[in-house]
Amino acid sequence: xxxxxxxxxxxxxxxxxxxxxxxxxxxxxxxxxxxxxxxxxxxxxxxxxxxxxxxxxxx
Numbered sequence: 001x002x003x004x005x006x007x008x009x010x011x012x013x014x015x016x017x018x019x020x021x022x023x024x025x026x027x028x029x030x031x032x033x034x035x036x037x038x039x040x041x042x043x044x045x046x047x048x049x050x051x052x053x054x055x056x057x058x059x
Contacts, residue, residue, distance in 0.1 A: 003034030011036045 018027045018041045030038035 005031055005034055007036065014039055
C-alpha cells in the first residue's frame with residue numbers, strides 16, 4: 001500500500017484559502033509520494049444571458 005498523505009497546518013490553510021469565495025469551479029490537490037505538492041483552482045463565472053422576449057421589449 002502507498003504512503004498516507006501528510007497534511008500539516010500550512011497545507012490545511014492553503015486548501016481552505018483555495019475554496020474561500022469559490023461559487024462555481026473546482027480545487028484539485030496534487031499529491032506525490034504522500035505529500036501535497038500543488039493546489040490548482042479553476043473558477044467558473046456564470047453570466048445570465050438576456051432572454052429573447054426581454055431583449056426585444058427593450059429595443
